[in-house]
Amino acid sequence: MQATVDARGFDVGLDLAPGETVAIMGPNGAGKSTLLSVIAGLLRPDSGKAEIDGKVLFNLDGGASVWTAPHHRGTALLAQEPLLFPHLSALENVAFGPRSSGTAKKTARESARKWLAAVDAGELEARRPAELSGGQAQRVAVARALAANPEVLLLDEPMAALDIHAAPLLRRLLKKVLAGRRAIIITHDVLDALMLADRVIVLEGGRITEEGPTRQVLQRPRSRFAAGLSGLNLIPGTLTAAGIRTAEGLEVAGHQDEEAAPGGAGRPGVAAFPPSAVSVFLSDAHGSPRNSFRVTVTDLEQHGDQIRVRAGGMSADVTPAASADLGLVPGMNVYFVIKAAAVAVYPA
């Protein structure tokens, strides 16, 4: 699939293998929901082309104008809110898809019962959506989407509106049902990406900025957004023998990962390190292979049992006691010191 939506500055190309689940991550307004709307047929892109297993969803390239209506696409959508039809029982909600495709009422109900059982909601079949909790309703919504037997399942932050008790249950359920199923899931949660997706795509400003196997993207982030997801500090620059050099001429020493493709010096690369690897000093410390940056503290915040110090676009975690000893306040000039061994350097 490839599509552009001019009005939203959206230009995305995407391939999905059979049985593959892709997680779409990115900041708000990056075009994640636009992507799902385009695939589902709820939004008409200005140009582009998409097909599933040879079935053309749309082809608006080079004067062609093929447009398949949403109900002929086989792309069930599961949104943040369950959006169960309030006037139908849970069972009728789930049977809606099969019945719409012409299945007889009785058969559709049998199929609906099966799917309700699959999401552990068999006992809810007679209930109206108003009588379901948020988690129950979302489970029924999953069953409803699956019962439509979609070729691609589109999930738009399905866990975002759930409370912290209901989310893990639904996540386990989705892991079960998404296995071997072609699906696209939008999420803000690294855990969702790790558990549910084979591949992660980072979308920023309507464009794909990073993509790859979930584990690799989280461990070796190349975009600032992905680094933020995995809680890593990320410094982009050009690869050197010892590490990278930033555009401002700052040298960051690190160790090149053997597993990563050996990158020649001069290629774009990034240096990544966790906030826990950063020490904070009031004066410049000298020592063996270390990186030391003079920075101005912008923010202090509680992070677990540590104090996270934000300065110069980086984060450092220090204990509350150390923070008090140093007398850290925003606006203060300090030195962030990182051992070179803790800095991973790899091509971007």
Next chain:
Amino acid sequence: MEQPRAGGYHGIPRWIYALAAAGALFVLLPLAAMAARVNWPQFIPLVTSESSLTALGLSLRTSAASTALCIVFGVPLALVLARSRFRGQQLLRAFVLLPLVLPPVVGGIALLYTFGRQGLLGRSLEAAGIQIAFSTTAVVLAQTFVALPFLVVSLEGALRTAGGRFEAVAATLGAGPTTVLRRVTVPLVLPGLASGAVLSFARSLGEFGATLTFAGSLQGVTRTLPLEIYLQRETDADAAVALSLVLVAVAVTVVGLTYRRQGQTDRGSAAPAGERLDGTQ
């Protein structure tokens, strides 16, 4: 100062109540004054006279027919206005709503020049053997003309409130547009549709000016209850007052019953919003 109530803080200044009471009185007092003038000993004979019953029956039948027409044409109009985007949409809405503010007699004149014997369509209709002038059909057309906007306004509001998200989900589940309309859209806006239909019915019941201008006035054919009241007033004020009270009673009953039921279903359909709130706790 404010009495704490089960409903919680409502933030209405007290002087508002005075004006609200005045507003309510403004409507209720004339009705009460009219009821006070009813010749009660003669009430039953007056309202059960042949001409009264005929007029009431005609009013109920024509109002039911015009409400049906309003649904047939008003639902598609409301859907087109609420869900699609096209050039001239604002203009179309303005014109559809025009009968709300137009003096009914103007509507009657317009209908006359459309369906009348010398009218735009009337000539062809007459050639085809269909005569609308002075027929019950003319009454139904006049009532539909003035009542249609009530249905369109109510339903369009309900459609906009419901939003298009349920329809979008239904479409991705494989439901074609007609299935979506039948199984999702219409059930979702049923309360709005019902209240719109009731308003249309009530408006049809009270229609006078357009009917008088366009349909004429003949007992059993075109003389609806408002026309009968108008005529009775000439000779028999008691009969006019008694029939007015009957009309008020019918209107209050229809509107009251439906709004009560609608209030209940509203509470039912408000639940998903509450559920969403629960989910984000």
Next chain:
Amino acid sequence: MNTPNHRLAGLLTALLLASALAACAPAPQPASPSGPSLSGPSAEGAERLSGTVTVFAAASLKATFTKLASEFEAQNPGTKVTLSFAGSSDLATQIGQGAPADVFASADAKNMAKLSDAELIDGTAANFATNTLEIAVPPSNPASIASFADLARPGIKVVLCASQVPCGAAAESVEEAAGVTLSPVSEESSVTDVLGKVTSGEADAGLVYVTDVKAAGGRVRGIPIPEAATAVNTYPIASVGSSRNKELAAAFIAMVTGPDGRKTFSDAGFGAP
């Protein structure tokens, strides 16, 4: 705390109330005192008249009374005639409810009798004009109506007044006199509505007053009915008992019943009483 808002709200309310009251209040009366002024005799030798006289007149008198009122004002500088036209029974009801009328001119004896029975008028009413029914047909006379009996032909769309209103009562007596029973397609509550159905071409014929045909100019054609002589409608006029300007009322009535009135009514097609 919210003083500006409160003040604004109060101001708005006051403005609304003031404008509502202004709209509801009766038209302001001139400040000059009612009754004859003491400034001496007029040129014609009568006492000089002043003030306002409010005349409630049947709708069919609109053209003639408007003309007479302006003549009256011209002949009696300092006077003003306020006219209110409506159906006779409406006007009678309004006067019964205390409407501030000085003169009532009815299109039939029945509504005048209602008021005189209730002792709401002074003395006895004077008849000043008569009117008879005529058949009104569209100028092309599509149904070729030539006589009253033609109206009973099948397929003829004839519109009458309902029997509750004077023109309908008159139509009934004409039917009786002619021995013809009509099946109207509509029984309107005013003669104006009957005329409207004919001028718009909806009806083939209607029974209206001679004066209506005359006033409609070329928009309808009148066909006289000999049998209508049996149903002559008489217009009475009287001054209202509660009038605060009885001299002026009497002067206006005198003009209506006098030679000026006679000529005006005869020009408009009314008959003499």
